[in-house]
Amino acid sequence: MNLQTDDFALFGLPPQFAQDKAALDSQWKVLQAQAHPDKFAAQGAAAQRVAMQWSARINEAYRRLKDPLTRAAYLCELHGAPINAHSNTAMPASFLVQQIEWREALDDAQTDAALEALLALVNGVKIDLLGECAQLLDVQRDFAAAVLPVRCLMFIDKFAHDLNQRLDALA
Amino acid sequence: MALLQISEPGQSPNPHARRLAVGIDLGTTHSLVASVRNGVAECLPDAQGRVILPSVVRYLDVQRRQIGFDALAQQSSDPGNTIASVKRLMGRGLADIANAERLPYSLVATPGMVKVRTIAGEKSPVEVSAELLATLRFRAEDSFNDDVYGAVITVPAYFDDAQRQATKDAAQLAGLNVLRLINEPTAAAIAYGLDNASEGVYAVYDLGGGTFDISILRLSVGVFEVLATGGDSALGGDDYDRALADWILAQTPLQVASQEDQVMLFAAARACKEALSDSEIAPVELDLSVGRIDLSVNRSEFEAVTASLSARTLQAMRKVLRDSGLGKQDIQGVVMVGGSTRMPQIRTLVGEFFGQTPLTNLNPDEVVALGAAIQANQLAGNAVASDLLLLDVIPLSLGIETMGGLVERIVPRNQTIPTAMAQDFTTYQDGQTALALHVVQGERDLVADCRSLARFELRGIPPMVAGAARIRVTFTVDADGLLSVAAREQVSGVEAKIEVKPSYGLSDDQIAQMLKDSFSTAEADMRARSVVEARVDAQRMLLATQSALNADGDLLQTAELQTIDAAMYALRAITASDDAAAIEAQTKALAEATEAFAAQRMNRGIAQALSGKNIATL
Numbered sequence: 099m100n101l102q103t104d105d106f107a108l109f110g111l112p113p114q115f116a117q118d119k120a121a122l123d124s125q126w127k128v129l130q131a132q133a134h135p136d137k138f139a140a141q142g143a144a145a146q147r148v149a150m151q152w153s154a155r156i157n158e159a160y161r162r163l164k165d166p167l168t169r170a171a172y173l174c175e176l177h178g179a180p181i182n183a184h185s186n187t188a189m190p191a192s193f194l195v196q197q198i199e200w201r202e203a204l205d206d207a208q209t210d211a212a213l214e215a216l217l218a219l220v221n222g223v224k225i226d227l228l229g230e231c232a233q234l235l236d237v238q239r240d241f242a243a244a245v246l247p248v249r250c251l252m253f254i255d256k257f258a259h260d261l262n263q264r265l266d267a268l269a
Numbered sequence: 270m271a272l273l274q275i276s277e278p279g280q281s282p283n284p285h286a287r288r289l290a291v292g293i294d295l296g297t298t299h300s301l302v303a304s305v306r307n308g309v310a311e312c313l314p315d316a317q318g319r320v321i322l323p324s325v326v327r328y329l330d331v332q333r334r335q336i337g338f339d340a341l342a343q344q345s346s347d348p349g350n351t352i353a354s355v356k357r358l359m360g361r362g363l364a365d366i367a368n369a370e371r372l373p374y375s376l377v378a379t380p381g382m383v384k385v386r387t388i389a390g391e392k393s394p395v396e397v398s399a400e401l402l403a404t405l406r407f408r409a410e411d412s413f414n415d416d417v418y419g420a421v422i423t424v425p426a427y428f429d430d431a432q433r434q435a436t437k438d439a440a441q442l443a444g445l446n447v448l449r450l451i452n453e454p455t456a457a458a459i460a461y462g463l464d465n466a467s468e469g470v471y472a473v474y475d476l477g478g479g480t481f482d483i484s485i486l487r488l489s490v491g492v493f494e495v496l497a498t499g500g501d502s503a504l505g506g507d508d509y510d511r512a513l514a515d516w517i518l519a520q521t522p523l524q525v526a527s528q529e530d531q532v533m534l535f536a537a538a539r540a541c542k543e544a545l546s547d548s549e550i551a552p553v554e555l556d557l558s559v560g561r562i563d564l565s566v567n568r569s570e571f572e573a574v575t576a577s578l579s580a581r582t583l584q585a586m587r588k589v590l591r592d593s594g595l596g597k598q599d600i601q602g603v604v605m606v607g608g609s610t611r612m613p614q615i616r617t618l619v620g621e622f623f624g625q626t627p628l629t630n631l632n633p634d635e636v637v638a639l640g641a642a643i644q645a646n647q648l649a650g651n652a653v654a655s656d657l658l659l660l661d662v663i664p665l666s667l668g669i670e671t672m673g674g675l676v677e678r679i680v681p682r683n684q685t686i687p688t689a690m691a692q693d694f695t696t697y698q699d700g701q702t703a704l705a706l707h708v709v710q711g712e713r714d715l716v717a718d719c720r721s722l723a724r725f726e727l728r729g730i731p732p733m734v735a736g737a738a739r740i741r742v743t744f745t746v747d748a749d750g751l752l753s754v755a756a757r758e759q760v761s762g763v764e765a766k767i768e769v770k771p772s773y774g775l776s777d778d779q780i781a782q783m784l785k786d787s788f789s790t791a792e793a794d795m796r797a798r799s800v801v802e803a804r805v806d807a808q809r810m811l812l813a814t815q816s817a818l819n820a821d822g823d824l825l826q827t828a829e830l831q832t833i834d835a836a837m838y839a840l841r842a843i844t845a846s847d848d849a850a851a852i853e854a855q856t857k858a859l860a861e862a863t864e865a866f867a868a869q870r871m872n873r874g875i876a877q878a879l880s881g882k883n884i885a886t887l
Binding site for chain 1 (some may be wrong): 419448449486588591635644647648649650655658659661687688689690745747748809814861872873876877878879
């Protein structure tokens with residue numbers, strides 16, 4: 099066990115897409131109870147520094163495992179199929195067309211109800227893609243094939259973020 | 270992990286000897302100090318039995334000052350030298366301060382943080398705050414007839430990096446060892462949660478004299494997890510006073526002509542506001558230099574005048590709820606903190622928003638200091654086998670400036686701290702050998718709309734074509750919520766690092782100078798103090814190392830053990846001397862010698878925690 103140990107091993111959880119939220123939360127607290135700098139407040143600078151590194155590392159792993167999108171991306175990467183979000187930008191035409199339609203719908207939406215309807219639509223597509231990820235990652239264990247739905251989910255996440263900002267602005 | 274209590278050699282034969290640890294609520298309007306005595310947190314009173322210290326400092330001349338009630342009493346007769354609400358100035362430049370022209374004292378625009386012009390010279394808000402902190406420190410030391418080992422100081426959850434750093438600097442100036450800065454709503458939740466043995470999700474609505482915070486926390490056995498926090502670090506009871514004062518004046522033909530009048534009018538407005546919490550109508554009678562005011566204000570008038578202020582808190586509540594990913598129905602209780610939550614309109618507003626009656630069974634003035642004291646007691650190692658764990662978040666996003674004045678966010682708000690996050694950047698031009706980094710904090714997309722925290726440069730990048738360099742910028746936020754930034758070019762290994770401090774706050778040199786100029790002026794005094802402090806640090810380090818060796822010494826190879834033994838021996842040998850610098854150097858040497866050991870122990874601790882948990886759940 100060290101700072102380079104992978105997220106799943108660090109949390110003592112099976113290295114798979116399907117995760118039990120309650121187990122993840124409780125492991126996080128068990129680990130922080132061990133490593134948090136507050137537990138070493140009276141033990142000198144060296145112990146503080148180590149505690150801070152570990153505590154930050156545990157938070158990083160927790161953040162990545164908690165969100166299904168980052169968890170899926172991480173699994174792909176662990177199995178030699180990196181997402182390369184920045185360099186690899188080729189997406190299927192049908193997906194891009196759908197994105198353009200959503201963007202136009204977002205620009206046109208003037209009411210809370212219109213935005214909420216769009217959000218529901220987006221969330222539906224998101225759930226389908228997450229199901230596809232689960233199938234590819236946990237059942238077929240085809241990590242290279244899972245890269246595409248993960249990349250689609252990244253687009254959707256960004257779109258949902260912009261949509262939520264519009265909702266905030268309207269409120 | 271249970272910490273063993275060990276009394277300092279030769280200091281006390283009592284095995285239960287404890288370190289004096291205090292919690293301090295450094296408030297806009299008033300400040301308090303609390304400590305855990307016989308297992309119970311309590312606020313410490315002054316000689317007159319008052320637990321509240323008005324956050325007011327009056328400078329009489331270069332040497333003398335009044336602090337607290339004495340200063341408050343002179344506010345209207347000497348407004349220019351009587352500094353109230355200094356918290357609003359912490360970590361702020363002149364341009365940041367709303368209504369600066371209406372303050373009864375005059376501000377000086379100095380680079381970084383604003384200063385106040387007084388009869389005793391220009392005073393930094395850090396120095397003024399240090400006077401308040403030192404007063405509370407002395408109060409605690411008198412109460413227990415002991416030195417303060419360390420303090421937990423509370424800050425508004427919505428304080429940014431500059432405001433937090435300024436608070437920590439003030440504590441250092443007051444001679445306090447800061448165990449931790451913690452957020453006010455979190456401190457309140459500790460006091461509330463432990464008192465009521467509560468579990469579930471709670472909202473803490475904290476409206477103080479000058480700041481507003483709203484936090485959503487999940488409470489489970491011993492764990493206080495902040496899910497999201499929001500607020501406004503320039504909104505509080507002061508603003509309600511000002512709005513009411515303006516309205517009162519508008520009912521008369523009078524115009525305020527002097528700072529004395531201004532102070533009296535505000536004081537009358539505040540008294541009227543407080544009276545309106547208990548009655549439907551309250552009188553305002555006062556004699557200004559320009560004439561007499563004699564009228565009455567009813568509650569609905571007051572509420573109408575201040576409705577826009579209350580609405581701002583409502584907006585923040587909506588946002589924080591969204592950030593937490595929860596709905597109103599998930600909130601089990603709403604805890605009210607801060608004197609301003611006594612206003613009936615606030616209780617109604619919060620009650621209507623969350624659809625439940627807010628909890629007001631704790632004294633809203635004391636609860637923050639009490640929670641801080643509980644945490645201080647634990648951090649000092651007094652609470653045996655206690656497993657209180659705070660998992661707090663950073664309130665505002667952190668990022669750096671990219672091309673076109675846009676912000677690239679590196680640490681999004683509401684991340685659990687401590688945290689380290691990195692992002693890669695590249696060069697813009699062929700042959701570019703340096704990179705200027707501008708660190709900002711805030712939620713807006715334009716750099717101009719965010720707070721500038723620091724600027725620094727990474728130099729010595731080997732010339733490459735544009736876009737070829739890989740510059741990794743790492744933001745590290747520690748458990749106090751304070752940021753440090755490092756940049757490293759991955760190909761060449763060129764590095765630059767900054768504790769985000771010099772560009773807005775006070776440099777270490779300035780702090781050293783202020784320390785020299787402050788209370789403990791006598792040089793011999795200072796030297797004696799520094800030797801004592803160095804010895805205490807050395808003893809602490811020796812004890813910690815010895816107990817680590819007892820627990821996990823088997824992890825070490827013989828040679829490693831010998832190195833640590835030698836460093837301990839050398840430190841023991843030098844602690845008897847009067848050379849503070851030499852003791853400090855040797856303490857540091859021991860810390861370095863044990864660094865690898867500390868890492869090994871942590872690895873073992875984590876592995877054990879995991880296996881213990883797995884066995885328990887199987």
